[in-house]
Amino acid sequence: MDFFTYKNKQLFAEDVPVADIARAHGTPLYIYSRATIERHWHAFNNAVSKHDHLICYAVKANSNLGVLSVLAKLGSGFDIVSKGELSRVIEAGGDTTKVVFSGVGKTSDEIRFALQQNIMCFNVESDAELDRINNVAGQLDVKAPISIRINPDVDAKTHPYISTGLKANKFGIARDDALRVYKRASAMPNLEVKGMDCHIGSQLTDITPFVDALERLLVLIDELAEHNIMISHLDVGGGLGVPYNDETPPHPDEYAAAMSAKMQGREHLKLILEPGRAIAANAGILVTEVEYLKQGEEKNFAIVDAAMNDLLRPALYSAWQAIIPVQPRLDIAAQKYDVVGPVCETGDFLGKDRDLAIAPGDFLAVRSAGAYGFVMASNYNSRCRPAEIMVDKTQTIIVREREKLKDLWKGEHKIT
Ligand SMILES: Cc1ncc(COP(=O)(O)O)c(C=O)c1O
Ligand SMILES: N[C@@H](CCCC[NH3+])C(=O)O
Numbered sequence: 001m002d003f004f005t006y007k008n009k010q011l012f013a014e015d016v017p018v019a020d021i022a023r024a025h026g027t028p029l030y031i032y033s034r035a036t037i038e039r040h041w042h043a044f045n046n047a048v049s050k051h052d053h054l055i056c057y058a059v060k061a062n063s064n065l066g067v068l069s070v071l072a073k074l075g076s077g078f079d080i081v082s083k084g085e086l087s088r089v090i091e092a093g094g095d096t097t098k099v100v101f102s103g104v105g106k107t108s109d110e111i112r113f114a115l116q117q118n119i120m121c122f123n124v125e126s127d128a129e130l131d132r133i134n135n136v137a138g139q140l141d142v143k144a145p146i147s148i149r150i151n152p153d154v155d156a157k158t159h160p161y162i163s164t165g166l167k168a169n170k171f172g173i174a175r176d177d178a179l180r181v182y183k184r185a186s187a188m189p190n191l192e193v194k195g196m197d198c199h200i201g202s203q204l205t206d207i208t209p210f211v212d213a214l215e216r217l218l219v220l221i222d223e224l225a226e227h228n229i230m231i232s233h234l235d236v237g238g239g240l241g242v243p244y245n246d247e248t249p250p251h252p253d254e255y256a257a258a259m260s261a262k263m264q265g266r267e268h269l270k271l272i273l274e275p276g277r278a279i280a281a282n283a284g285i286l287v288t289e290v291e292y293l294k295q296g297e298e299k300n301f302a303i304v305d306a307a308m309n310d311l312l313r314p315a316l317y318s319a320w321q322a323i324i325p326v327q328p329r330l331d332i333a334a335q336k337y338d339v340v341g342p343v344c345e346t347g348d349f350l351g352k353d354r355d356l357a358i359a360p361g362d363f364l365a366v367r368s369a370g371a372y373g374f375v376m377a378s379n380y381n382s383r384c385r386p387a388e389i390m391v392d393k394t395q396t397i398i399v400r401e402r403e404k405l406k407d408l409w410k411g412e413h414k415i416t
Contacts, residue, residue, distance in 0.1 A: 047256035058276030066399025068092035147195030156201030199237025284370020307341025
């Protein structure tokens with residue numbers, strides 16, 4: 001079931017016409033559907049329900065307090081990569097004892113803060129980080145719960161910028177080095193070895209790389225056991241893809257079934273999942289207004305009021321996201337347009353060669369914009385970042401106000 005559908009010839013977000021929201025709050029505008037976020041979270045939670053498990057939503061995908069609070073109410077855990085993300089989880093009412101802390105560059109200050117907040121586990125990515133966590137935990141006279149992020153060296157077959165599980169990537173510890181690192185960690189006085197972790201990349205549409213990675217991790221877990229290093233949880237990361245266009249990623253049930261099949265006889269291991277995109281992407285749209293139509297020599301351009309600073313994915317990864325009319329027209333013939341923003345960059349486009357029947361003043365919706373959308377927005381070209389709205393059935397809630405001009409220079413100082 002889709003909560004962004006056409007009813008009476010216009011696009012709705014749950015039970016509210018998107019055009020009404022756009023008129024009330026202006027554009028560009030992010031709109032999220034609470035029911036979709038909840039449905040996606042439950043899809044993961046149900047898929048692994050026969051395991052002792054925890055869904056740790058990857059906050060980086062969409063860290064708006066509205067989104068985090070909806071998930072916190074469901075009892076979700078969270079995967080964070082910074083003090084800022086942890087602070088958002090706390091602010092949103094999330095349970096810090098269900099937080100895993102990923103990322104290659106944790107500072108001492110971030111580690112201290114996370115220990116004080118009693119997080120569940122640090123996913124450690126290097127020898128040097130182990131030393132640092134052990135030191136900071138020693139200063140606080142506590143034991144830090146850790147798991148080691150293994151780089152399984154599998155090809156996630158996704159965009160090279162979002163592939164993380166190859167030898168050439170900066171993430172995790174090589175399989176061949178894992179035993180040595182686990183032994184070191186076990187011998188450190190202020191660490192408690194809890195688990196094993198991996199995350200091989202994002203927007204994976206095939207199950208094979210997940211299963212390959214899991215098999216490699218299970219071999220390592222057995223090897224650790226032979227050395228009396230016992231772990232209690234296995235964190236398989238996130239990465240499950242979503243349909244942007246004609247991709248057919250596995251459903252969480254299919255993904256979980258393939259993983260469970262490999263985990264037979266290992267019921268003592270708690271399974272942790274870190275989905276981000278699969279929960280948030282298709283729970284959001286970016287609404288934009290057509291400003292001008294321009295006939296170029298080779299192309300037609302629909303110049304809209306959203307730009308690469310609002311939604312970076314098309315410019316950064318050549319990502320394709322559907323662009324659909326909010327109130328489809330029958331009175332105009334469709335033409336092919338490059339949908340571009342006002343930013344002074346040739347790479348500033350939201351979509352290329354799209355068939356659209358549009359006129360200036362029309363609203364368009366960029367679909368699948370709930371993940372890696374607003375979180376990657378910037379103020380480039382001194383553009384205020386968009387507002388964000390959560391729709392809950394017939395209700396629209398402003399979960400982030402549109403930035404105001406004075407926000408653009410907040411904290412800056414003139415020279416007098
Ligand atoms: C460590 C880690 N966990 C989870 C995620 C979430 O990934 P996705 O949004 O593809 O599910 C990411 C981002 O790719 C990540 O780096
Ligand atoms: N920002 C990326 C995903 C990065 C995943 C982070 N580990 C995207 O939009 O697809």
